[in-house]
Amino acid sequence: MAKVGRMKLGSQGMEVSVQGLGCMGMSAFYGPLKPEEDMIKLIHHAVHSGVTFLDTAKFYGPHTNEVLLGKALKGGIREKVELATKFGDCLVDGNMEVRGDPAYVRAACEGSLKRLQIDSIDLYYQIRIDTRVPIEITMRELKKLVEEGKIKYIGLSEASAATIRRAHAVHPITAIQLEWSLWTRDVEEEIVPTCRELGIGIVAYSPLGRGFFTSGPKMVETIANNDYRKHIPRFQGENLEHNKIMFERVNEMATKKGCTPGQLALAWVHHQGSDVCPIPGTTKIGNFDQNIGALSVKLTPEEMAELESIASAEAVKGDRYGSGDYGVYLDGFRHSTLVFLDI
Template sequence: MAQVRRIKLGSQGLEVSAQGLGCMGMSAFYGPPKPDSDMISLIHHAINSGVTLLDTSDYYGPYTNEILLGKALRDGLRDKVEVATKFGISVKDGKREIRGDPQYVRAACEASLKRLGVDSVDLYYQHRIDTKVPIEVTVGELKKLVEEGKIKYIGLSEASAATIRRAHAVHPITAVQLEWSLWSRDVEEDIIPTCRELGIGIVAYSPLGRGFLSSGPKLLDELTKEDFRKNQPRFQPENLEHNKTIFERVNEMAERKGCTPSQLALAWVHHQGNDVCPIPGTTKIENFNQNIGALSVKLTPEEKAKLESFASKDVVKGERYATGIPTYKQSDTPPLSSWKAT
């Protein structure tokens, strides 16, 4: 198995494995939750393989994914990993609300610490940006949590370049989590350059295009009825027919290189730079092992350019998310001067 190198994430001192493990699909959104015992075995296997950045959120379940990770980290494993979790999507009586007010930030953090069974979280992200609360107010509370030792580093997820700049001026942001893969490249225009200018690490979620770059259209046949990908625009018949060409081309190149399409797609993300950590999720040890193999796939500049030509912006059909799910495009917050603390 490939050796998992370590990278510096951001410029505040956090070091992580060059590839992380996204834990969401173990508990939520991608079909019914998987058995705890199997998922704990997978997490232990990941740690033993050198993958130490474990990514969760209080929203996954909600709450059950953090509890699962907490169980997996008992018996002395806490010090071997970097735990990343998120706050910001509140679920009450089945209704979802984005929140970034100080009271909520603190309560969410305390609750995550309990569920995870840890004294501090290594990387604490705002999962989605609350557009009612100035980002300075949210990050101001996160800064207090850093000073109290409850969190070590601050992250943002799905934040615009302007939001990132404003947040970073209050307290250094260590990482921005965003969707980045061969077929989701809109972040390259504005957000990636902003992160690099400010010395912020980049964590790429869904680096395999939610599984599409691993198995192509046949992925849809394997999804259970609860799987939220069934409603994603890119997986609808009118777009899928068009998008399958992207997978076919990636697959052809992978065959020529002697690797799998998912290894090739992941290797492309790794080749974006040493400040990028993809966090592919999986629920199967064999898929995990395959993902680790991406670390030893080398791409020439010509191969990288060719891969990019397969999935350029005008080639991919369909939005990343169905309407109603906020992304960085709707993440600007009001000016600090407008805030009246309640």
């Protein structure tokens, strides 16, 4: 198995494994619930393999993913990991809403600490931006939590460049979490350069296109009916047929390289820079081991250029979220009955 190195995440002193583990699918959104015992074994396997950067959120479950991590981190594991969780989402009369007001920020943090059974959160993200509350107000409360030792570092997820700058002026941001993969590259235009200018680390979620670059179009046929990916436009009808072409080209290139298409897609994210940490999620130890194998895939400038030509803007069709799903876009949350967007 490839050796998992370490990296500096941002310029505030945080250090993490060069690849993380997204834990969301262990408890939510991706079909039937997975056996808790199996998920704890997977988490322990990841940590023992050197993948110590674990990603969860209050929203995943909701709450149950944090509870799972709390159980998994007992017995001396906590000291070995860098734990990231998120706040900012809540249910109001059955609808999802984003909140960034100080009282909610503090209450959410206290709740996460209790569920995770820890004294301090290593990296605390605002999962989406509440456009009704100035980001400076949210950040001031987060700054207080840092001063109190309840969180160590602050992050934002799916924030616009302007919001990142305003937030960073109140207290340094350590990491921005964003979707970045061969078929989601819009962040390269403005968000990534802003992070690099300010010395902010980049955490790439869904680097495998929610499993698309691992299994290709056949994935849609095998996932459960209650898997929310069934509703993502990119996985439906003509969009899927079009996107299949991209997968086939990536697969051809992977075969020549002697790796899987998923490893090739993940390696492409790793090659974006030493400030980028992808956090692919999985519920299977075998898939986890394959993801670690991406660290051994080296790409030449010519191969990077070839992949980027395959992954051009016109190469993918369909939105990355459905209109009624947990729709996420910069500076906001999109729900079928609720829209808070500031793009």
